[in-house]
Structures are given as structure tokens and as C-alpha cells.
Amino acid sequence: MRAVVQRVSSASVEVEGRTVGAVAEPGLLVLVGVTHTDTRAEAAKLAAKLWGLRVLHGEKSCSDVSAPLLVISQFTLYGDARKGRRPTWQAAAPGPVAEPLVNAVVEELRSLGAHVETGVFGADMKVSLVNDGPITLVLDV
Numbered sequence: 001m002r003a004v005v006q007r008v009s010s011a012s013v014e015v016e017g018r019t020v021g022a023v024a025e026p027g028l029l030v031l032v033g034v035t036h037t038d039t040r041a042e043a044a045k046l047a048a049k050l051w052g053l054r055v056l057h058g059e060k061s062c063s064d065v066s067a068p069l070l071v072i073s074q075f076t077l078y079g080d081a082r083k084g085r086r087p088t089w090q091a092a093a094p095g096p097v098a099e100p101l102v103n104a105v106v107e108e109l110r111s112l113g114a115h116v117e118t119g120v121f122g123a124d125m126k127v128s129l130v131n132d133g134p135i136t137l138v139l140d141v
Contacts, residue, residue, distance in 0.1 A: 001032065001034055001035070001037070001038050001042045001043065001046050001101065001105070001140070001141065002032075002033040002077045002078065002138065002140050003030050003031060003032050003033070003050070003077075003138070003139045003140050003141075004030070004031040004045060004074070004077060004136065004137070004138055004139075005028055005029070005030050005050065005053065005126065005136070005137045005138075005139060006028065006029045006030075006131050006135065006136045006137075007026070007027075007028060007054070007055050007056060007131070007132045007133050007135040007136075008023065008027060008028065008029045008070075008129045008130055008131055008132055009025075009127035009130040009131075009132045010022070010023060010024050010025065010027065010129070010130050011023050011027075011029040011070045011122075011127070011128065011130070012070070012077075012123065012127070012129075013070065013072055013117075013118075013119040013125050013126065013127050013128075014123070014126040014128075014129050015119070015120045015123045015125055015126075016123075016124075017054045020073075020118070020119060020120055020125075021070055021117035021118050021119055022070065022117055023068040023069070023117055025067070025068065025072045026056065026057070026060070026064060026066040026067055026132060027056075027068040027069055027070070028050065028053075028056075028062060028067065028068075028069045028070070028127050029069075029070045029072070029127070030050060030054075030069055030071045030072070030104050031072050031073075031074035031077060032046070032069065032071060032072070032073055032074060032077075032105055033073075033074050033075055033076070033077025033078045033090050033092060033098075033117070034075070034078075034092070034093040034097065034098035034101045034102060035078050035092065036091070036093050037057075037098065038079075038093065038097075039101075040046055040101065042101070042105050043101050043102075043104035043108060043139050044104070044108045045076075045141045046105055046141045047104075047105050047106075047108035047109045047112065047140065048108070049139060049141060050062070050069060050105075050109065050139075051109060051112045051113075051114055053137075054140075055135050055137065056085045056091065060105055061069055062114060063114075065114065066113075066115070067116070068113055068114070068115040068116070068117065069101070069109060069115070069116050070116075070117045070118070070119075071105060071106050071109070071116055071117070071118050071119075072118065072119035072120070072125065072127060073098065073099070073102045073119060073121045075089060075092040075093075076089070076092070078091040078092035078093075079091075079092070094118060095121070095122055098121075099121045099122070102121060103121075106118055129134070
């Protein structure tokens, strides 16, 4: 699994003009991509990493300060544009494989005590954020 993690002051995601997920306080925006070989074990590992990642102010983690997370599925994280001008998406898992694993990340975070907001899997989403720092990391598990 791959995640792009951004420390945010606030973030939201809209589908068809309606806000479906938002964090109105400092926390993390997490874009999650799934590849063909990923399992629930990787989902649990990613969730634990996100919950304990010390990138908030004062080197705190979401678990330290009960900061919220906005988790959004993002198959394009496995896009490959090394050849030509048109990316391929072959490394991205198809929806029936990816959706349960993105949901598993969310479920695991919630079981750890996190407040998690989400987007809508497969929807055309409009993401807004105020990147705080800015801090942006790419995590591969």
C-alpha cells in the first residue's frame, strides 16, 4: 500500500457539490493507493503507522493529541509515467480488491481510537486542504 500524507490545518472532500468528509482542526489528510498484492496485514500496518506518525506540531502524533484524519482512496498513486506522456494504471488494484483494503485502513484506525473522515470510493471527488508546514510524506508499506 502507498499513502501520501499531508499535515493539514483543515481539509475536506466533496462529491457532487456536497461535503462528504472534513477535518476542521489540525490533523492529517491521507491519500491511500492499493496495488494487486496488498493484504489486510498491510492495511493494519499502514493504519498503525499513520496513527503513530510524529509529524504534527511538537513532534506529536495523531494518537498523542487525538488529531483527526481524512482518508481518501487514490488509485492514481500507483500511476506510472516513466514512459511517454500518458500514465498507466496497471499497478493499481481494481476496485473490488482496493475498496475493502482502503476500508480496512479506516476500520483499523478507528479501532485504535482515531476520528476518521472519508471520501467516497470511486467517486469524482474534489479535495480541499490547507497544508500546514507544508509537510507531505510518501509512505510505502
